Amino acid sequence: MHIYEVIRRPVVTEKSYDAADFDNSYTFEVDMRANKHEIGDAVETAFKVRVENVRVMVMPAKTGRRGRRVVVRKPKWKKAIVTLAEGDSIQLFEGV
Amino acid sequence: MSIKITREEKEHRQLGLIIEVDDARFQQEMQKAARKVANQYKIPGFRKGKAPYNIILRHFGVGALVEEFVDDLGQEMYKTAIEQEGIEPYGIGSMNDIEMEPLRYHVTVPLIPEVKLGDYRGLRVEETSVELDEAEVQARIDQILEREAGYSDVERPSQYGDLMNVDVRAVVLDADGNESETVVMDETDWDITPDEENPMEPAGFDAALLGMVPGDEKTFEIDWPEASPSMYAGEKVRFQVVLHSNQAYVKPELTDELAQSVGPDFETADELIARIRENLQEELSESAEDEFLGSILDQLVEMSEIDFPPAAVEMQLDQMMQTTDYRFRQMGIQGLDAFLEMTNQTAEAYREEQREEAEKVLRRNLVLSEIAIAEKVTATDEEIEEQVGEMFGDLDEDATEEQIEARQRLVEMMKEGSSRLSIVERIVTDKTFELVKAIARGEEIPEPVDADESEAVEGETPEAVAEVEVVAENEAAPEAAADEPVAEVKE
Numbered sequence: 001m002h003i004y005e006v007i008r009r010p011v012v013t014e015k016s017y018d019a020a021d022f023d024n025s026y027t028f029e030v031d032m033r034a035n036k037h038e039i040g041d042a043v044e045t046a047f048k049v050r051v052e053n054v055r056v057m058v059m060p061a062k063t064g065r066r067g068r069r070v071v072v073r074k075p076k077w078k079k080a081i082v083t084l085a086e087g088d089s090i091q092l093f094e095g096v
Numbered sequence: 097m098s099i100k101i102t103r104e105e106k107e108h109r110q111l112g113l114i115i116e117v118d119d120a121r122f123q124q125e126m127q128k129a130a131r132k133v134a135n136q137y138k139i140p141g142f143r144k145g146k147a148p149y150n151i152i153l154r155h156f157g158v159g160a161l162v163e164e165f166v167d168d169l170g171q172e173m174y175k176t177a178i179e180q181e182g183i184e185p186y187g188i189g190s191m192n193d194i195e196m197e198p199l200r201y202h203v204t205v206p207l208i209p210e211v212k213l214g215d216y217r218g219l220r221v222e223e224t225s226v227e228l229d230e231a232e233v234q235a236r237i238d239q240i241l242e243r244e245a246g247y248s249d250v251e252r253p254s255q256y257g258d259l260m261n262v263d264v265r266a267v268v269l270d271a272d273g274n275e276s277e278t279v280v281m282d283e284t285d286w287d288i289t290p291d292e293e294n295p296m297e298p299a300g301f302d303a304a305l306l307g308m309v310p311g312d313e314k315t316f317e318i319d320w321p322e323a324s325p326s327m328y329a330g331e332k333v334r335f336q337v338v339l340h341s342n343q344a345y346v347k348p349e350l351t352d353e354l355a356q357s358v359g360p361d362f363e364t365a366d367e368l369i370a371r372i373r374e375n376l377q378e379e380l381s382e383s384a385e386d387e388f389l390g391s392i393l394d395q396l397v398e399m400s401e402i403d404f405p406p407a408a409v410e411m412q413l414d415q416m417m418q419t420t421d422y423r424f425r426q427m428g429i430q431g432l433d434a435f436l437e438m439t440n441q442t443a444e445a446y447r448e449e450q451r452e453e454a455e456k457v458l459r460r461n462l463v464l465s466e467i468a469i470a471e472k473v474t475a476t477d478e479e480i481e482e483q484v485g486e487m488f489g490d491l492d493e494d495a496t497e498e499q500i501e502a503r504q505r506l507v508e509m510m511k512e513g514s515s516r517l518s519i520v521e522r523i524v525t526d527k528t529f530e531l532v533k534a535i536a537r538g539e540e541i542p543e544p545v546d547a548d549e550s551e552a553v554e555g556e557t558p559e560a561v562a563e564v565e566v567v568a569e570n571e572a573a574p575e576a577a578a579d580e581p582v583a584e585v586k587e
Contacts, residue, residue, distance in 0.1 A: 013141030013142065014147075016141075
């Protein structure tokens with residue numbers, strides 16, 4: 001899998017913004033098939049930084065109802081929080 | 097705070113300014129705008145007002161943020177620039193262009209108009225002599241007589257123009273000359289007026305009515321003309337007419353009694369005529385005076401070099417439209433807009449129409465105020481007092497203490513602040529009018545005296561007067577036009 005297929009987009013929220021500020025951790029939405037190693041490699045190559053730690057989680061799908069039918073409104077997705085080595089930073093979230 | 101300003105001379109008394117906003121200030125304003133915008137709109141992933149500056153910047157773009165404060169900042173910068181440069185603007189400046197990075201405002205400031213008077217003291221204008229037109233006097237008298245005129249019974253045989261009260265019965269005759277069943281008309285108590293120029297159908301009917309006296313009965317036959325569109329065309333019709341009364345239109349002679357009925361002021365007819373003559377004379381000389389003043393002003397404008405910013409014309413237009421609007425309201429029309437709607441005009445078109453007039457008035461105003469300054473025309477305390485007194489009129493003899501007091505308070509009020517200024521303005525305008533008229537007549541005018549030496553109003557230096565704009569004569573025109581013929585007043 002190519003690295004640009006691994007990282008889908010940065011997650012820009014209040015929470016992720018704080019994480020970047022205080023923890024030097026940057027949050028991305030990543031491909032469901034990617035594992036921690038692949039994500040770390042992808043971030044290192046894409047942003048030219050050193051990755052210290054990668055945490056991943058699968059965000060649950062959001063469902064809604066239409067009558068008796070249950071419809072999936074938002075599919076599940078994988079989120080990765082990547083902690084960078086001290087001194088490194090990503091000009092985060094450019095081009096959302 | 098100092099700002100960078102580049103001056104740029106422009107023609108027609110305008111000054112171009114380029115005002116540059118320094119970066120620190122710009123950033124400060126951007127932050128402020130970002131906070132404001134963030135509080136109004138939600139950015140996904142952030143609660144309202146919680147998004148950081150660069151996120152907001154990216155989300156909305158620089159342009160949107162600049163938009164937020166550019167007008168207000170422009171106002172502020174304009175004010176500061178005017179102050180810093182010591183410019184005295186004549187009116188509101190206009191923003192021409194806004195440049196980004198660095199933020200630069202291009203503004204045009206209208207400057208106080210410049211008037212170089214010509215040799216106005218050498219101006220001589222021929223006064224048109226007023227001559228009373230006797231025909232005009234007669235026309236006025238006729239007008240009064242016409243009102244008194246009416247129909248009255250007469251015994252003489254009827255004529256064209258009389259008001260006749262008749263019974264008429266008209267029947268169609270058959271071939272043998274006997275009356276048929278067909279009745280053309282059967283009218284009783286019918287008022288008709290035989291007319292020579294516009295006769296009734298059938299031709300010859302009017303003529304047949306002449307020469308009758310009340311009580312007469314007349315029977316006549318008329319061959320209804322073939323050419324007539326009437327259904328009786330070609331028939332022979334017998335008319336039977338009974339005349340009950342006959343009235344003639346009588347215009348009274350101008351007698352003393354008639355003069356007395358016109359108004360209590362008139363004892364005799366001669367007095368009435370004298371008054372009419374007097375009024376006419378007054379009207380004539382008034383309009384001649386207006387014309388005289390108008391031509392003086394035109395020539396004064398002609399000989400002067402006047403340069404003013406285009407904004408001045410706009411201001412004059414605004415003022416004129418406001419006055420018109422006010423006048424319409426007084427006339428009971430719902431303002432100028434309603435009038436324009438009624439006449440199917442747009443406000444813009446009307447404005448354009450007025451532009452030429454506005455420019456003319458403006459030129460006159462400028463020249464007049466310049467002369468007022470040059471001649472040091474000022475208003476004295478007494479003159480103000482007098483003017484205020486005139487505005488309120490005299491009190492009744494038996495006015496109560498309270499009324500006197502209330503009036504006194506009003507007078508005092510009028511002598512202060514902006515109302516005082518407008519009164520001074522009026523006095524100065526009138527005095528300047530008189531002055532230029534005297535000059536144009538070739539009268540000897542003393543050199544202007546310094547306000548300090550004469551009885552000047554306290555704190556009213558020539559410079560202060562200079563700021564008073566002189567109002568041109570056309571403002572006063574409607575009042576003059578309201579004059580009515582003499583008899584109208586007494587009714």
